[in-house]
Amino acid sequence: MEERYRTWCSKYMRSSPAGLYCFYNGSGDNGDAITCSEAHGYAMLIATLHGNQADLDGLLTFFLAFRNENGLMKWQVRMNKHHQLYVDDDANDCATDGDIDIATALFLAARRWPHGSSMFPAGAYEAEAARISDALLQHCVHPTLHVPLLGDWCNTDDKQNRKLYDSTRSSDFILSSFLLFHMKHPNPHSRQRWQHVLESTLKCALDQLNVHRTGLIADFLVYDGKHGWRPTSGKLLESKHDGDMSWNACRTRRAFIAPAGYLCYVLGDSKGQQAAIRAMDDEESEYFGDSIDLVIAEEAMAAPYWLS
Known part of the structure; x- marks a missing residue:
């Protein structure tokens, strides 16, 4: 390592x-x-x-x-x-x-x-850490839907901004971090709010099992009162692939492989894990893939004390 x-x-x-x-x-x-x-x-x-x-x-x-x-x-x-x-x-x-x-x-x-x-x-x-997580609660979490906003720039000034405000991006679904904030924040009120964010975001993600037969989560999801969270149709913020599992949902080529390999590791599937390692070795070196690969490797090593 x-x-x-x-x-x-x-x-x-x-x-x-x-x-x-x-x-x-x-x-x-x-x-x-x-x-x-x-x-x-x-x-x-x-x-x-x-x-x-x-x-x-x-x-x-x-x-x-x-x-x-x-x-x-x-x-x-x-x-x-x-x-x-x-x-x-x-x-x-x-x-x-x-x-x-x-x-x-x-x-x-x-x-x-x-x-x-x-x-x-x-x-x-x-x-x-506590100050940043509180700033995230104030500026980057939807006040009623309790899921991550796209950034602190989101507002409700007009119809299009309202649609973006009632949207979320799956690359922000960092559930282990929300659990960490809930467990380690020194303020009880902030801990309670992060638990609410964790539960709301998890529900949003699990609801996608009823949307697409694969259960894969799209880059961007949009909320409406009738249907709940659904993949956006066409371009919402970045590209025509915003409603697909693409760069934000799992980033780039090595980034798709490394999380799957880590899942195999967690489930004890050594054959699948080794296949993922070989596949990553065949990929060209680049920032996204290399960084996500190393983050996941370091997290795997640190798993025993991550939330202890």
Whole structure:
């Protein structure tokens, strides 16, 4: 596992005056963007689960430098030709899943390193985790449906925004994190609210068993009072595949394989697990797949104490 971690770090971990970040734009498709909150959440989870406190501290420092007015991470950070970091006006909003992962990493870090570090004193990890999870409750959870919103930018200003407000994205269904927040948040009221989020999101996911015979969950689901949660029809936010199981529901090629392999591991299906490992070895290296692969591997190693 140490070799896998070091290989991943050499490809994707970068340093800057603001701290460490996960470089996610190797293809160059996103111009001069260097990272996003999703990538940063993956990196913080990986560092914590692997037990690298120095990396976690560097990543936390970067996060603190790029919080928006709601205390959540600005979803994309760029670097200009002078190597200066900046954020476009349309990137100041958050993307819910990144902040969920960041808060998760910090709750786990609080348990792993209760005495803090030279950069962050005892109690700092837990305090920041609690603050982020409360910001998520305030800005990224639907107040009546109790499932994750698409981000802190959601509003009900007009008909289209109302539709987006009453939508949810399956990449934000991070149930283990909701359970962790319910168990570890220091405030009883917040713990109760996260239990409600966990139960509502789980019901939303399980209801899809009655929608599609495969039981697979679409990228985006839309709520209406008559039918409940259903896959969106056509493009809702990103593409014509928003109503399918696609990039958000399970990301990309390696990302489809790694969760299935982990399920085989949990169920004791060694043959299926080994088939998944071989399939991943055949895939080309890229940020999404490599990061999700390593997150799942680290979580598998940490499973015995994840919620202890």
